Amino acid sequence: MLQVKNVTFGYSKTKVLKAIYFNVKAGENLAIIGESGSGKSTLLKLIYGEYDLKQGQIFWKDEEILGPKYNLVVGYDFMKYVTQEFDLMPVITVEENIGKHLSRFYPEEKQKRTEELIKVVELEAFANTKVKFLSGGQKQRVAIARALAKEPEILLLDEPFSHIDNFQKQGLRRNVFNYLKSKHIACIVATHDRNDVLGFADEMIVLNEAEIIAKDTPQNLYKNPKQPLIASFFGEFNVIESYGIVYANQIQIVDDSDLKAVVKTSYFNGSSWLIEADYKSESIFIEHNLELKKDAEIQFSISS
Numbered sequence: 001m002l003q004v005k006n007v008t009f010g011y012s013k014t015k016v017l018k019a020i021y022f023n024v025k026a027g028e029n030l031a032i033i034g035e036s037g038s039g040k041s042t043l044l045k046l047i048y049g050e051y052d053l054k055q056g057q058i059f060w061k062d063e064e065i066l067g068p069k070y071n072l073v074v075g076y077d078f079m080k081y082v083t084q085e086f087d088l089m090p091v092i093t094v095e096e097n098i099g100k101h102l103s104r105f106y107p108e109e110k111q112k113r114t115e116e117l118i119k120v121v122e123l124e125a126f127a128n129t130k131v132k133f134l135s136g137g138q139k140q141r142v143a144i145a146r147a148l149a150k151e152p153e154i155l156l157l158d159e160p161f162s163h164i165d166n167f168q169k170q171g172l173r174r175n176v177f178n179y180l181k182s183k184h185i186a187c188i189v190a191t192h193d194r195n196d197v198l199g200f201a202d203e204m205i206v207l208n209e210a211e212i213i214a215k216d217t218p219q220n221l222y223k224n225p226k227q228p229l230i231a232s233f234f235g236e237f238n239v240i241e242s243y244g245i246v247y248a249n250q251i252q253i254v255d256d257s258d259l260k261a262v263v264k265t266s267y268f269n270g271s272s273w274l275i276e277a278d279y280k281s282e283s284i285f286i287e288h289n290l291e292l293k294k295d296a297e298i299q300f301s302i303s304s
C-alpha cells in the first residue's frame, strides 16, 4: 500500500500542498483532479521521490520514498512515472524504447513482453519506427508502454491520454486500465478529463488551494458534489436557489411548472442540445433533446 502522510510542500515560501493524507492499495486506481496549478503534478513528483520532503512522509509498503538528497538516482524500481514530457529516446525505434530496460539475457521473453505492450497501446504499425518520427500522441503511448515494461507495482500517470485523439482515446483507456487491473498494478492518474476517471477510478481526490477538499468514489462525488468545482469536473451544472448544485441533465422541460425561464441560446451538443435560458435574471443550462428558439418561454422541473 502507498501511504501519503501529512505531506506539506512548496517550491518557495508559498505552499503548493498542505497536510496531504491518503492511501492507495495494491491494484487500486486513484484519480487526482483539480484546477490547473492545484498541485497534481507536484504530488506525483513527490510520490516518485523527485524532491526532498521537509514535512510528511511517503511509504510504499515498508519502504520510505526519499528524494535526491538520499538517492543518487531518482526513483524506485517498483514505481514508474509517465510525465507530460515522455522522456523517450528519439533515435531508436518504438520497440527498442519499450524494451530498453528489459534484460537482453532473455531475448524471447523480452520480445514477447514488448509485443504484448505494443498491443496494449495499439502501436503495432509503428513498432519499427524511430520515435523522432512519431506524433505527440504516439509518443505518449510509447511512454506508457515503456513504463509498464518492467511491471511496476505502482504507476504514476500525468494526464496520460492528453495528446491522443478522441477516436482512439476511449479504446486505449480501456486497454491500459484493464491491463493495470489484470496485473494488479496500483495507479495514480492526475487528470482534467472526467473520462479518465469515470468507469476506471476506484477513488478520486480533489485538490483545491493546496488541500484535499474531497475524497470518495467517482459515483458518490458525481451524485453529491459538495462544491461547484467538483460538479464542474463532471459536466455542465447550475447553482439554483433552494436546490443547490443541479446538473444540466437533471433539468427537464415540462408543460406546467412554477419554474419558468426564457431561452437565450441553444448549443448543439451531439446527442442533445444545451439550452441556455434566463431564470430570475441568471443563466441556467438545461440538457434537452431538441433545439429551442430564442425567447421561447419554457417551464422546467428539477429531478434529484
Ligand SMILES: Nc1ncnc2c1ncn2[C@@H]1O[C@H](COP(=O)(O)OP(=O)(O)OP(=O)(O)O)[C@@H](O)[C@H]1O
Binding pocket: 011, 012, 016, 034, 035, 036, 037, 038, 039, 040, 041, 042, 043, 190
Ligand atoms: N519546478 C517548479 N518550481 C517552482 N514552482 C513550480 C514548479 N513546478 C510547479 N510549480 C508551481 O506549483 C504550482 C502547482 O503546479 P503543478 O504543476 O503541480 O500543478 P498541476 O495541478 O499539475 O497543473 P496542471 O493541471 O496545469 O498540469 C503552480 O503554481 C506552479 O506554478
